[in-house]
Amino acid sequence: MERLAAVSRLEEFLIFLGQITVLFWESVMHIARGAVSYRHTLRQMADVGVGSLLVAMITVGFSGAVAALYISPQLVKYGQAGFIGGLTGKSLALEIAPVITAIVVAARCGSSMAAELGSMRVTEQVDALRSMGVSPVRYLVVPRVLGTLLMLPVVTVLANAAGVLGGAMTAASNGVAFSIYWSSFTSITTINDQAQGLFKTIPFALLIALISCRQGLHTRGGARGVGLATTSAVVFSMIGIYVADYFLSVILQDTLTFLR
Amino acid sequence: MIELRHVSYSVPDKKAEGGRRTILDDISFMIPEKSITCIMGISGSGKTTLLRLMAGLVRADSGEILINGRDIASMSEKELDNIRSETGFVFQYGALFDSLTVGENVGFGLEQRRRPAAEIAEAVTERLAEVGLPGTQDLYPSEISGGMGKRVAMARALATAPELVFYDEPTSGLDPVMAGVIDDLIVRLRERSGTTNVVVSHHIESILHMADHILMLHGGRIVAEGSAKEIQNSNSPVVQQFLTGSPTGPIAVA
Numbered sequence: 001m002e003r004l005a006a007v008s009r010l011e012e013f014l015i016f017l018g019q020i021t022v023l024f025w026e027s028v029m030h031i032a033r034g035a036v037s038y039r040h041t042l043r044q045m046a047d048v049g050v051g052s053l054l055v056a057m058i059t060v061g062f063s064g065a066v067a068a069l070y071i072s073p074q075l076v077k078y079g080q081a082g083f084i085g086g087l088t089g090k091s092l093a094l095e096i097a098p099v100i101t102a103i104v105v106a107a108r109c110g111s112s113m114a115a116e117l118g119s120m121r122v123t124e125q126v127d128a129l130r131s132m133g134v135s136p137v138r139y140l141v142v143p144r145v146l147g148t149l150l151m152l153p154v155v156t157v158l159a160n161a162a163g164v165l166g167g168a169m170t171a172a173s174n175g176v177a178f179s180i181y182w183s184s185f186t187s188i189t190t191i192n193d194q195a196q197g198l199f200k201t202i203p204f205a206l207l208i209a210l211i212s213c214r215q216g217l218h219t220r221g222g223a224r225g226v227g228l229a230t231t232s233a234v235v236f237s238m239i240g241i242y243v244a245d246y247f248l249s250v251i252l253q254d255t256l257t258f259l260r
Numbered sequence: 261m262i263e264l265r266h267v268s269y270s271v272p273d274k275k276a277e278g279g280r281r282t283i284l285d286d287i288s289f290m291i292p293e294k295s296i297t298c299i300m301g302i303s304g305s306g307k308t309t310l311l312r313l314m315a316g317l318v319r320a321d322s323g324e325i326l327i328n329g330r331d332i333a334s335m336s337e338k339e340l341d342n343i344r345s346e347t348g349f350v351f352q353y354g355a356l357f358d359s360l361t362v363g364e365n366v367g368f369g370l371e372q373r374r375r376p377a378a379e380i381a382e383a384v385t386e387r388l389a390e391v392g393l394p395g396t397q398d399l400y401p402s403e404i405s406g407g408m409g410k411r412v413a414m415a416r417a418l419a420t421a422p423e424l425v426f427y428d429e430p431t432s433g434l435d436p437v438m439a440g441v442i443d444d445l446i447v448r449l450r451e452r453s454g455t456t457n458v459v460v461s462h463h464i465e466s467i468l469h470m471a472d473h474i475l476m477l478h479g480g481r482i483v484a485e486g487s488a489k490e491i492q493n494s495n496s497p498v499v500q501q502f503l504t505g506s507p508t509g510p511i512a513v514a
Contacts, residue, residue: 123353123355123358124351124353124355125355125357125358127312127317127349128349128351128355128356128357130344131315131317131344131426132344132345132368132369132372133341133343133345133372134341135341
C-alpha cells in the first residue's frame with residue numbers, strides 16, 4: 001500500500017515536471033512567433049519590478065547588514081578589516097541577493113499569479129479565453145514569464161546594492177571606514193561573482209513564473225483550491241529556487257572562470 | 261452543421277471499475293443548421309460536458325465530433341483555436357473577465373483579432389443595446405447583477421458574429437421574468453443572425469418555449485430526440501418523469 005502511494009506521488013511529480021516543461025515550451029513558441037501582448041507584459045513588469053523592489057531592497061539590505069555584522073568583529077579582531085567589504089559583497093552577489101530577491105518575488109508575485117490564474121480557472125474565465133480561440137498560455141502565461149524574466153535581474157541588482165550599503169553601515173558601526181569597505185568590495189568581489197549571481201536570476205525567474213502559472217491554471221475546487229494553489233506556488237517555487245541554486249552554483253563556479 | 265458519431269467520454273475515478281467513470285457513452289446525433297437545439301437532462305447527466313466537447317474545450321475518449329464536416333476531436337490545440345474563434349460560448353455563470361469592464365469584455369474577441377478601435381467600439385455599443393444593456397460599457401462585472409452578467413456574456417459571445425453559439429444553462433439562477441428575457445433574446449438573436457444554437461438546460465419551460473430540436477440525455481446516453489411536441493408526447497418513462505418533475509420513476513434521485 002505504501003509502495004503504491006509512493007509510486008502515485010512519483011507519478012504526480014513527473015506529471016508536474018512534464019506540465020512545467022510543456023508550459024515553458026509553449027511560452028517559448030509564442031515568444032518566437034512574436035505572439036506577445038506588450039501591454040500585459042508591461043503590467044507584469046510593473047507588478048514584479050515596482051511591486052517587489054522595496055521589499056527586496058529591505059530584505060537584502062538587512063541581510064547584507066547582518067552578514068557584515070557577523071563578519072566584521074572577527075576580521076577586525078584579527079586585523080583583517082580590509083576583507084569585510086569583499087566578503088560581504090561576494091556573499092551578496094553570489095548567493096544572498098539573487099536567492100532572497102527570488103524568494104521575495106515568489107512570495108509576492110508568484111502567489112499573486114497563482115491566485116489570479118486560479119481564480120480565473122475556477123470561475124471559467126480561462127475556459128472563456130479558450131472558447132474564443134485565445135490561448136491561455138499566450139494571453140496569461142507569456143506576459144508573466146517575460147515580466148518576471150525581465151524584472152528579476154533588475155530588482156536583484158538594486159537589492160544587491162542595498163545589501164552592499166547595509167553591510168557598509170554595519171561595518172562602519174564596527175569602526176571600519178567606508179573607503180576601506182569600498183576598496184575591499186571592489187578588489188575582492190569580481191565581475192564573475194556579479195555575473196554568476198545575475199545569471200541565476202534567469203532560471204529563478206522561469207521557475208517562479210512557470211510554477212506559479214501552472215499551479216494557477218490547474219486549480220480545482222473553488223476558493224479552497226485557489227488558496228491551495230497560491231500556497232503551493234510559493235512553496236514549490238522556493239524549493240525550486242534552492243535546488244536550482246545549488247546545481248547552478250556548482251556549474252557556474254567552473255564555467256564563468258574567464259571573467260575572473 | 262454539427263454531428264457527433266459514437267462519442268464517449270470518461271473521467272478518472274479511483275472508485276469506478278477500471279479507474280474511470282463513464283460520463284457519455286457512445287453518443288451519436290446531428291444538430292440542424294440555424295436551429296435552436298436544447299439538450300436537457302437532470303443535473304449531473306453530462307449536459308455541460310457534452311456542450312464542452314462540441315466546443316472543443318474537452319477531448320472525447322473516442323468518436324468523431326464534426327463541425328461543418330471537420331472532425332474537431334482529432335485536431336491540434338492550434339487548429340481548435342481557429343474553430344473556437346468561429347463559435348461563441350455563453351458560460352453558466354457568465355465567466356466574464358472580472359478585471360475588464362463590460363465594454364472590454366464584449367470587445368475582447370474583436371480586440372484579439374486586432375480589429376480597429378472604432379469598429380470594436382461600434383460593435384460593443386450595438387451588442388450591448390441588443391441585449392438591453394446600453395450605456396453599461398464602463399461598469400465592471402462586480403457592479404452588475406447576475407441577469408445582466410448573463411446578457412453581457414451573450415453580447416460577448418455574439419460580438420464576433422459566430423455561426424455557432426453554445427449556451428450553458430443560460431437561465432439558471434435567474435428569476436422567471438429574467439429567464440423569459442434571456443429565452444426571448446436567444447430566439448431573437450437566432451432570427452437576426454441566423455446562428456446555430458445549442459442550449460443546455462433543465463428548465464422545461466425555457467426548453468419548450470424556444471427549442472426547434474430537443475435531445476434528452478440520461479445515464480450517459482441520448483434517450484429521446486425530437487421536436488418540442490414529439491418530446492412532450494414521448495412515451496419514454498424517463499422523459500415523462502423529467503417533464504413532470506416527479507420524484508418517482510426510472511430517474512434515480514441520489
